[in-house]
Amino acid sequence: MTGRIVLPDTEPERPPEPPPHGPIVWAHENLFSTVASGILTVVVGTLVVLFLVGVLGFIFGADRRWDAVFFNTRLMMTQAYPEDQYFRVWLSLGIIVSLTGLSLAVWQVGGRVSLNRITRLLSSIGAGLIGLEVLGPFSIRARVIGILIGLVLIGGSYLVKRAAGERAKQETIPLMAIVGIVPALGVVALYVLRIPTRLAEDNYAEQVLAPIANSTRIPITVLFVVGVVAYSVGVLMLDRMPNATARVALVGLWVLSLPAIVLTILRDPELDYDKILAIPGFQEGYLWWAVIFAVGGSLLITYLGSPARGEGGRAIGGLLVVVALASWGVSMLVLIRLFLLFLATFALAAPTFGGGEGRARARIVGLWVMTVAAAAYFVVLVSGPSTVQVQTTFFIGGLFLSFILAIFGIVLSFPLGVLFALGRTSSMPIFRLMCVAYIEVVRGVPFITWLLTAIIVFPIFLPLGVQVSNVVAVLVMTVLFSAAYLAENVRGGLQSVSGGQIEAAKALGMTTAQTTVFIILPQALRAVIPALVGQVIGTFKDTSLVIIVGLFDFLAIARNVIPNQRVPFNNLDALTEPLMYAALVYWIFTFSFSRASQRLEKKLGVGER
Amino acid sequence: MADLGQDDIIICEGVKKWFGDFQALTGVTTRIKEQEVVVVIGPSGSGKSTFIRCINRLEAHQEGTIVVDGIELTNDLRNIEKIRAEVGMVFQQFNLFPHLTVLDNVTLAPLWVRKTPKGESDAQAMQLLERVGIPEQAEKYPGQLSGGQQQRVAIARALAMNPKIMLFDEPTSALDPEMIKEVLDVMKELAQSGMTMIVVTHEMGFAREVADRVLFFDYGTIVEEGTPEHFFTSPEHDRTKLFLSQIL
Numbered sequence: 001m002t003g004r005i006v007l008p009d010t011e012p013e014r015p016p017e018p019p020p021h022g023p024i025v026w027a028h029e030n031l032f033s034t035v036a037s038g039i040l041t042v043v044v045g046t047l048v049v050l051f052l053v054g055v056l057g058f059i060f061g062a063d064r065r066w067d068a069v070f071f072n073t074r075l076m077m078t079q080a081y082p083e084d085q086y087f088r089v090w091l092s093l094g095i096i097v098s099l100t101g102l103s104l105a106v107w108q109v110g111g112r113v114s115l116n117r118i119t120r121l122l123s124s125i126g127a128g129l130i131g132l133e134v135l136g137p138f139s140i141r142a143r144v145i146g147i148l149i150g151l152v153l154i155g156g157s158y159l160v161k162r163a164a165g166e167r168a169k170q171e172t173i174p175l176m177a178i179v180g181i182v183p184a185l186g187v188v189a190l191y192v193l194r195i196p197t198r199l200a201e202d203n204y205a206e207q208v209l210a211p212i213a214n215s216t217r218i219p220i221t222v223l224f225v226v227g228v229v230a231y232s233v234g235v236l237m238l239d240r241m242p243n244a245t246a247r248v249a250l251v252g253l254w255v256l257s258l259p260a261i262v263l264t265i266l267r268d269p270e271l272d273y274d275k276i277l278a279i280p281g282f283q284e285g286y287l288w289w290a291v292i293f294a295v296g297g298s299l300l301i302t303y304l305g306s307p308a309r310g311e312g313g314r315a316i317g318g319l320l321v322v323v324a325l326a327s328w329g330v331s332m333l334v335l336i337r338l339f340l341l342f343l344a345t346f347a348l349a350a351p352t353f354g355g356g357e358g359r360a361r362a363r364i365v366g367l368w369v370m371t372v373a374a375a376a377y378f379v380v381l382v383s384g385p386s387t388v389q390v391q392t393t394f395f396i397g398g399l400f401l402s403f404i405l406a407i408f409g410i411v412l413s414f415p416l417g418v419l420f421a422l423g424r425t426s427s428m429p430i431f432r433l434m435c436v437a438y439i440e441v442v443r444g445v446p447f448i449t450w451l452l453t454a455i456i457v458f459p460i461f462l463p464l465g466v467q468v469s470n471v472v473a474v475l476v477m478t479v480l481f482s483a484a485y486l487a488e489n490v491r492g493g494l495q496s497v498s499g500g501q502i503e504a505a506k507a508l509g510m511t512t513a514q515t516t517v518f519i520i521l522p523q524a525l526r527a528v529i530p531a532l533v534g535q536v537i538g539t540f541k542d543t544s545l546v547i548i549v550g551l552f553d554f555l556a557i558a559r560n561v562i563p564n565q566r567v568p569f570n571n572l573d574a575l576t577e578p579l580m581y582a583a584l585v586y587w588i589f590t591f592s593f594s595r596a597s598q599r600l601e602k603k604l605g606v607g608e609r
Numbered sequence: 610m611a612d613l614g615q616d617d618i619i620i621c622e623g624v625k626k627w628f629g630d631f632q633a634l635t636g637v638t639t640r641i642k643e644q645e646v647v648v649v650i651g652p653s654g655s656g657k658s659t660f661i662r663c664i665n666r667l668e669a670h671q672e673g674t675i676v677v678d679g680i681e682l683t684n685d686l687r688n689i690e691k692i693r694a695e696v697g698m699v700f701q702q703f704n705l706f707p708h709l710t711v712l713d714n715v716t717l718a719p720l721w722v723r724k725t726p727k728g729e730s731d732a733q734a735m736q737l738l739e740r741v742g743i744p745e746q747a748e749k750y751p752g753q754l755s756g757g758q759q760q761r762v763a764i765a766r767a768l769a770m771n772p773k774i775m776l777f778d779e780p781t782s783a784l785d786p787e788m789i790k791e792v793l794d795v796m797k798e799l800a801q802s803g804m805t806m807i808v809v810t811h812e813m814g815f816a817r818e819v820a821d822r823v824l825f826f827d828y829g830t831i832v833e834e835g836t837p838e839h840f841f842t843s844p845e846h847d848r849t850k851l852f853l854s855q856i857l
Binding site: 353504511 | 665707766
C-alpha cells in the first residue's frame with residue numbers, strides 16, 4: 001500500500017580518482033604550505049626535539065635508581081597486608097580479571113579493526129621507538145637493538161600492507177587480539193627482566209640484578225591466563241545465550257563482586273554465629289529476620305504489583321518510607337532498618353514497574369529476595385571484626401585502598417547524583433530548592449575541608465553507640481561530594497532531551513516515573529558521557545587527598561617509602577623515581593578509561609540521532 | 610451542528626487557553642462523533658495545534674470544559690493518564706525515541722502502561738509495522754530511517770495502545786514532498802478502518818478526500834465548519850474565502 005522509492009542504479013563507468021596522497025603531499029599541505037608556516041614548523045620542531053631530549057634524559061638517565069620502587073611494590077599495592085594472607089589479594093584480582101575478560105567479550109568492546117589501521121598503528125609504534133632511542137640517553141647497544149626493532153615493525157607492516165593490497169581495508173581483526181599483546185608482553189617480561197635486588201634485608205647499598213621472584217610472576221601469569229580464558233568463554237557465551245541476559249547477569253556479578261571482595265575475601269571477618277542464628281529479637285537473629293523479610297516482602301510486592309491494585313498501592317509504599325526513616329531513631333539491628341528502606345523502595349516501584357504479566361512480577365519478587373539475601377550477607381560480614389591484624393586504621397592500603405575508594409565512590413555516587421539532578425530540574429519547588437542548596441554548598445567548599453569534616457564533625461551527629469571507621473567516613477564523603485558534581489553534569493544531559501520526547505511519552509499515557517526511567521535518563525546520560533568520564537577520572541585522582549585524614553593511599557605510600565635507600569641520602573632527589581612511578585600508574589588507568597569511554601561513545605552513536 | 614447523541618466521543622464547550630497574556634483559544638465549542646474524521650485547517654498561529662493538544666492535555670485549558678470518552682479533563686492526574694492511553698497522537702517532528710529500536714518504540718507503552726505481556730506486545734507491534742508497510746525495519750533505530758518511514762513508525766507506535774481517538778498534529782509538514790504520500794496513504798487506510806481522527810494539516814487534497822468535516826480555525830476559534838464539499842466550494846465566511854484563495 002505504500003509506494004517505495006527506487007533510485008535508478010546507474011553505477012559510474014570508471015572508478016572515482018583517488019585524491020593525491022603520500023607523505024610528501026601531506027607535509028606540503030600541513031607543515032610547509034607557506035613560507036611562514038615552514039619557518040614555524042622548523043622552529044617549533046627544533047624546540048620539541050630539544051624538550052624531548054631533556055625529558056628523556058631525565059627519565060632514563062644513568063643516575064635514576066628504580067630500586068625504591070621495586071623494593072616497595074608490595075607496600076604500595078596493599079600497605080601492610082599480611083604476607084601469609086596474600087592469596088586473598090590474588091584471588092580478588094582473579095575475580096576482577098575474569099569479570100573484566102567476560103565483560104570485554106560480552107560488550108564486544110573494540111569490535112574489529114581493519115588490517116590497514118593495525119599496520120598504521122604498528123608503524124607509528126616503530127617510528128616512536130626509533131625516535132625514543134635516538135633522542136634518549138641510551139647505550140649504543142640499546143640504541144641499535146631498539147632501532148632495529150623499530151625498523152622491523154615499520155618494514156613488516158609495510159610488507160603486510162603491500163601483500164594484502166586492496167584487502168587491507170576490508171580484512172578485519174578483533175581489536176582485543178591486538179590489545180591483548182600488551183599484557184602478554186608484560187608477562188614475558190616478568191621472566192626475562194632482572195631487577196635490582198638487595199643482598200641483605202637491611203643493606204641498601206649492596207645490590208645485584210636478579211630475576212623477579214616466583215611469588216610475583218607465577219600469580220601474574222595465572223591471572224593473564226585466567227583473563228584470556230574468561231574472554232574466550234565470553235565469546236563462546238555470546239553465541240549461546242541472549243546478549244541481554246548475559247549483560248544483566250554480568251552487571252549483577254560486578255555489583256556483588258565488589259563488596260564480596262572487599263568485605264569477605266580481603267577483610268576475612270570473624271562471624272558470631274550465636275547472634276546470627278539466635279531467635280529473632282531486635283538485636284539478634286540475622287538469619288531469621290532475613291527469612292521473615294524475604295517472605296513477607298515478596299507477598300507485599302506481589303500484592304502491590306498486581307494490575308488490579310493500580311497505582312493506588314503507592315500509598316502503602318509512602319507509608320513504608322516513613323516507617324523506614326523512623327526506624328533510625330529506634331535502637332534495633334541496622335539490618336532491619338536497611339530491609340525496611342529497601343522494602344519501601346520496592347513497594348513504591350512495584351505498581352509502576354511490576355508489569356501485569358506473571359513473569360514480570362516474579363522477576364521483581366526474585367530481585368527482592370536477592371536484595372534481602374545480599375544485604376543480610378554483607379551486613380553480617382561487616383558486623384564481624386576483621387581477622388587481618390594490621391597496625392593501621394584499615395586492613396588494607398596502597399593502590400588497593402585507592403581502588404576501593406574510587407570504585408565505591410563512583411558506583412555509589414552515580415545514582416545519588418542522578419537523583420539530585422532530577423530533583424534540581426523537578427517542578428516541585430521545595431524539592432528543587434533543597435537540591436540546589438545541597439549542590440551549591442558541596443561544590444562551593446574544597447574537598448579537603450569536607451574530608452576533615454567527615455572525620456571530625458560527622459561522628460558528633462551519629463546515633464549513640466554507632467561508630468564508623470575513617471575509611472567509611474571518607475568513602476561517604478567521597479560519594480556525597482562526587483554526587484554534587486555528577487548532578488550538575490547529568491543536569492546538562494537532562495536539558496539536552498527535547499520537550500518533544502517527553503510529550504511523546506506522555507501522549508502514550510506513560511507516568512512521570514516511566515518517562516524518566518525509559519525516555520529521559522537513557523538519552524540524558526548518553527549525551528554527557530564525556531563529562532561523566534571526566535568526573536570519574538577526577539574522583540579516582542581525588543582519592544590521593546585522603547592522606548590529609550591519615551589514610552595511606554597509593555600516592556601517600558609512594559611519598560613515604562623513599563627516605564632510606566639512597567646513599568648519600570638526599571630527600572628531594574630521592575622522591576623522584578617513586579613519584580614518576582606513581583604518575584605512570586595513575587596515567588595508565590585514567591588514560592585507558594578515557595580511551596574506553598571514547599569507544600563507548602562511538603558505539604552508542606552520540607551525536608548521530 | 611452535531612446533535613446530543615450518545616456517540617459524541619469528544620465534547621468541547623467554550624474552551625479558552627492563554628499563553629501568558631496571549632490568548633491562544635478564544636472559546637472553542639464543538640462535538641466530535643465516534644468514527645468521525647475531522648480535519649482542522651487554518652493559518653499559522655490560529656490555535657489549531659493548541660486545540661488538539663488540549664484534547665489529550667499536553668496543554669491545560671483554563672476555561673470551558675473538554676470531555677473525552679465520558680471523562681472530563683481536569684487536573685486529576687489519573688484521569689489524564691487514562692485519557693492519554695485512549696488517545697493516540699502523531700507529531701510533526703515524529704518524536705520517536707532515538708535510543709530504542711523501531712520495535713521497542715512501538716512496544717514500550719503497551720508493555721509498561723497497558724502491562725501487556727512481552728510476547729503479545731511484540732506480535733502486535735509486528736502486525737502494526739506490517740500495516741504501515743515497514744516490518745523489515747523493526748530492528749533498526751529511528752535515525753536509520755527516512756522521514757516518511759519514521760512518521761509511519763510513529764503512527765504504529767500510537768496505534769499500539771489501541772486508542773479510540775487519533776490526533777495528528779501536522780504529520781506531513783516536516784517531510785520531503787516525495788514522502789508525504791506514503792504517510793497520507795497510511796492515514797487514509799486508518800480513516801477507512803473506522804478510527805476517530807482529528808487531523809491538523811495543510812494537505813487540502815487529504816481534507817477533500819478523507820474528511821467527514823472540516824474545521825476552519827482563526828483567532829483561536831472555529832470560524833467556519835462543514836463538509837469538505839461545502840467548505841471548499843461554497844465557503845460562507847470572508848476569512849475562509851481569503852484563506853482558500855491564498856492556498857488553492
